[in-house]
Amino acid sequence: MQGGSQHEEPTGREIPEYLKRWPGLYLREGDRIIEAPAEDVAVARAYPQWPDKGEIADGARITIMTRSNTYHVGEEIRVIHVAEVIEPGREVYVMGPKLIYGEYVDGQLVTEPPPAETDPLVPLIYDGPTLVSPAIDYNYDIKTYTYQLPGSHAIYWQLGSLRSNVLQIQIIESKSP
Amino acid sequence: MIERVMAQRDRATVPTSIVVSGRRFADSSKDNGNAVPAGTTGLHSGSSPLLDARRASGVRQGHDFSRVGVYGAAAVTEFEGEAPEHGVLLTDSDGHVGGPIPTPPGAGPVPSGPGLGAGVPTVTIPADIRASTTPAAMTANRIPPRADTPVTVDVSGLDPTGPPVTLRVEGSGGDNGSATIFGGNRFHLFGDGSATVQLRGTSQTKPGNAWRLRLVADVGATRVAQSNGFSVSAIPQDFSVSFHSLITGGFRGIRVNNSWQSDSGNVADLDEAERSEQVQYGAGSGVLAGAGAAAGNSGYLPAHNPPLVDNHGANTAVLTGVGSITAEQTFIFKDKRTGASDIPMRNSGFRISRVVTQPAPGSLEITTSKVGTATSAKGFASAAGSGSVSRTQAV
Numbered sequence: 001m002q003g004g005s006q007h008e009e010p011t012g013r014e015i016p017e018y019l020k021r022w023p024g025l026y027l028r029e030g031d032r033i034i035e036a037p038a039e040d041v042a043v044a045r046a047y048p049q050w051p052d053k054g055e056i057a058d059g060a061r062i063t064i065m066t067r068s069n070t071y072h073v074g075e076e077i078r079v080i081h082v083a084e085v086i087e088p089g090r091e092v093y094v095m096g097p098k099l100i101y102g103e104y105v106d107g108q109l110v111t112e113p114p115p116a117e118t119d120p121l122v123p124l125i126y127d128g129p130t131l132v133s134p135a136i137d138y139n140y141d142i143k144t145y146t147y148q149l150p151g152s153h154a155i156y157w158q159l160g161s162l163r164s165n166v167l168q169i170q171i172i173e174s175k176s177p
Numbered sequence: 178m179i180e181r182v183m184a185q186r187d188r189a190t191v192p193t194s195i196v197v198s199g200r201r202f203a204d205s206s207k208d209n210g211n212a213v214p215a216g217t218t219g220l221h222s223g224s225s226p227l228l229d230a231r232r233a234s235g236v237r238q239g240h241d242f243s244r245v246g247v248y249g250a251a252a253v254t255e256f257e258g259e260a261p262e263h264g265v266l267l268t269d270s271d272g273h274v275g276g277p278i279p280t281p282p283g284a285g286p287v288p289s290g291p292g293l294g295a296g297v298p299t300v301t302i303p304a305d306i307r308a309s310t311t312p313a314a315m316t317a318n319r320i321p322p323r324a325d326t327p328v329t330v331d332v333s334g335l336d337p338t339g340p341p342v343t344l345r346v347e348g349s350g351g352d353n354g355s356a357t358i359f360g361g362n363r364f365h366l367f368g369d370g371s372a373t374v375q376l377r378g379t380s381q382t383k384p385g386n387a388w389r390l391r392l393v394a395d396v397g398a399t400r401v402a403q404s405n406g407f408s409v410s411a412i413p414q415d416f417s418v419s420f421h422s423l424i425t426g427g428f429r430g431i432r433v434n435n436s437w438q439s440d441s442g443n444v445a446d447l448d449e450a451e452r453s454e455q456v457q458y459g460a461g462s463g464v465l466a467g468a469g470a471a472a473g474n475s476g477y478l479p480a481h482n483p484p485l486v487d488n489h490g491a492n493t494a495v496l497t498g499v500g501s502i503t504a505e506q507t508f509i510f511k512d513k514r515t516g517a518s519d520i521p522m523r524n525s526g527f528r529i530s531r532v533v534t535q536p537a538p539g540s541l542e543i544t545t546s547k548v549g550t551a552t553s554a555k556g557f558a559s560a561a562g563s564g565s566v567s568r569t570q571a572v
Contacts (some may be wrong), residue, residue: 023454023476033455033473033555091488094472095456115494118427124492125468127456127504127529128475129435129485139476 018134019048022148026097027142033097034155036142043067044080044138054157055165058085059133060121062119062164065156073148075167080088081140081157083121085133093121095128096139101159103143111143120159221521275515298335298369300342300394300426306376307407310414310440312523317387317515318407320356321441322378329394330402333369340397341365344374346390347403353389354382354409354514378409378441382515383410384449410514411439411446415478416525416562418547421486429570430490430531430545436483437508444481444534449513451477452522454487456506456529457554463500465531474555477511489529489545496533496572504529505552507559519557526552528560533572541572 025036025044036044043065047053054061065080081100085092101114114120122135131137149154150171157164305318308326326372332342345363349355356378358364366372376392388406395401416438421432439447453476458469468491478485508525510517528550533543546567551560 023478026474026476028473031457031555044307093488095454095475098473118492118494122428122492124495125465125490125502127469127489128454128487129478131486139473145492 006046007100008085015048015147016134019136021136023094023138024134025040025138028097039067040078040080040142043078044082047084047136047138052165053084054162057163059090060085060162062157062159062162062165064155064167066169070172071147071170072151072172073174074146077145077147079143079145080138081143081164082118083137083140083162085121085135087135089171090133091122091130092133092135092137093123093126093128093130094135094137094139095123095126096137097141098123098139099140100143100157103155104158105145105155106153114159122161143171180523186195201234208393246416280320296336296339297399297401298342298396299331299333300396301331302344302392302394302402302404304405305407306392306404307391308440310412310523312412315412315512315515315517317410317512317517319382319387319410319412319512319515320376320378320406320407321411321439322381322409322446322469323411323441323443324376325375327373328376329371329373330378330394331368332366335367335369335396337368340400341367343395345393345395346376347393348389348391348406350380352383352386354378355380355388356390356409361375381411381446381449382408382410382514384516387515390568408515410512411441411443411448411450412512412520413437413444413450413508413510414440414523414525416522416549417506418487418527418549418562418564419484420566421569423570424488424490425570427494428490428492429496429572430488431547431568433487433489433547433566434484435487437480437525444483449479450471450480451511451513452480453477453509453511453519454506455509455554455557458505459503460465461500461502462562464495464498465500465502468495468502469504480510487547489531489547491531491543491545493572496541498541499533499535501530501532503531505550505554506547507552507554507557509557521557521559524560524562526550526561528552543572544569 006088022045026037047063047065050063050065060083063082063084065082066077071077092162092175096157100111101120102109103111115124118124150173153169153171155167178186254273304326306326307318308320310318310321315448330344332391335342342443343363343365343554344358346356346358356376358374358376364374382389387408390407390409391403391405393400393403414439416435418433418435424432437452438444453474455474460466460528461468506527507531508522510522511521512520526549527547531543531545533541544567546565548565550563552558
């Protein structure tokens with residue numbers, strides 16, 4: 001997983017009940033929505049113990065996660081996006097997978113910017129259930145990146161006042177054939 | 178040929194007749210008013226043409242079963258002494274005790290195929306024990322708890338002087354779940370014919386233990402028929418909506434109560450089931466063209482705690498002119514007891530529409546509606562849910 005250093009994971013007793021919810025992880029395949037691969041699910045399910053979550057702002061935080069911080073040239077990097085609303089009593093809009101707005105790679109916006117003057121965690125049109133916070137939402141698109149040259153790259157996700165952790169990705173030469 | 182009908186007595190569940198050889202043996206005086214599922218053969222009180230003819234002839238034909246309580250405590254009260262564990266004491270019309278039917282010895286090894294030998298009857302049990310509420314997409318065989326599932330068993334070539342055909346649910350109990358036949362642990366059939374028996378789940382299968390129940394038929398120590406494995410598991414179905422509240426502030430729309438039922442009759446039985454909403458948008462028009470690009474599914478949420486509130490809102494920031502958009506919604510479920518997943522829920526289709534109009538210059542209104550409709554969303558089709566909600570708001 002992301003981060004080479006060892007860290008102590010919280011025990012089950014320390015994990016709030018709302019973080020134990022696992023609704024599944026999904027992605028789009030044409031017009032269909034299918035379950036994400038097991039590898040992506042494993043990354044997402046590590047969220048409760050993830051040591052480097054985004055900073056809390058306005059009662060919520062957003063976090064991005066990858067399987068590793070080191071990839072080979074040509075290897076696909078899959079970025080999982082999670083929103084956690086910590087302030088109690090708010091509606092959390094869990095339908096998705098939601099499009100990713102406001103993602104930056106090496107300081108450059110690589111997606112559409114978030115809609116202006118709106119709550120970035122509230123879709124403009126919504127039909128579905130809402131959870132009452134504190135609640136967690138994994139239902140965001142999985143962004144993928146591939147690099148053809150060795151190097152370092154920084155990825156972060158920003159929605160208004162919410163800014164995620166920064167993933168430092170190292171690209172190394174391909175494995176020997 | 179004398180045909181005798183026996184049943185494992187269960188004082189709680191007292192059906193009144195069973196069809197054997199196409200004839201109905203009924204005790205009309207013992208009709209206890211049990212509801213009879215539509216389409217179930219033979220399970221209703223009344224006389225049969227054969228028995229009426231026999232009585233009318235004045236000639237005693239043998240056992241007059243119209244005067245014998247085949248099931249239930251009523252049969253026991255006719256006799257002194259303690260009734261046997263299996264079957265009932267049979268008397269003829271003169272009240273002579275026929276004696277208890279011997280309990281068959283323990284079942285022998287499962288036969289590996291046809292050709293069981295001379296004298297062994299042919300018994301046909303459905304391969305798949307499935308409640309009619311089971312969606313076609315659900316390959317796992319299951320029956321609900323608390324509700325009867327009718328199963329037809331055919332018998333031919335049975336020696337009426339030998340042991341009966343004994344039906345039971347093999348594997349019943351513990352983590353496998355449990356089921357009864359007419360409320361009892363086993364059921365005996367004498368004579369050739371077609372019989373409809375009622376299976377009822379009495380405890381649900383624990384996740385990880387699916388397919389371990391089996392309806393089996395034995396004659397003496399010989400297994401003569403068996404079904405494929407099945408489980409006991411309640412599943413959600415029959416969605417409905419009702420108005421909850423308006424969405425106001427920076428949004429316009431409606432909140433609705435989404436409610437559903439369990440095919441067991443008790444939603445608390447759905448504690449190992451989860452449900453997921455599927456929403457698919459049309460193209461839309463005007464200011465709402467393309468507005469539903471981010472729609473999809475909700476992920477799985479618990480299914481044992483209806484109602485849940487659905488939110489159908491639109492940000493006023495997009496409601497800047499006329500337009501419309503329609504979304505189709507269905508529901509799917511996951512059942513941890515059987516391992517089934519992504520199964521379309523019966524009767525869970527809805528259509529959600531938004532129409533923005535301009536009743537007067539500078540004035541906009543939006544009408545948000547949700548109506549039960551047979552439809553499909555994200556590849557999952559369902560018949561119409563019930564209920565409708567519609568509200569109009571000034572933008």
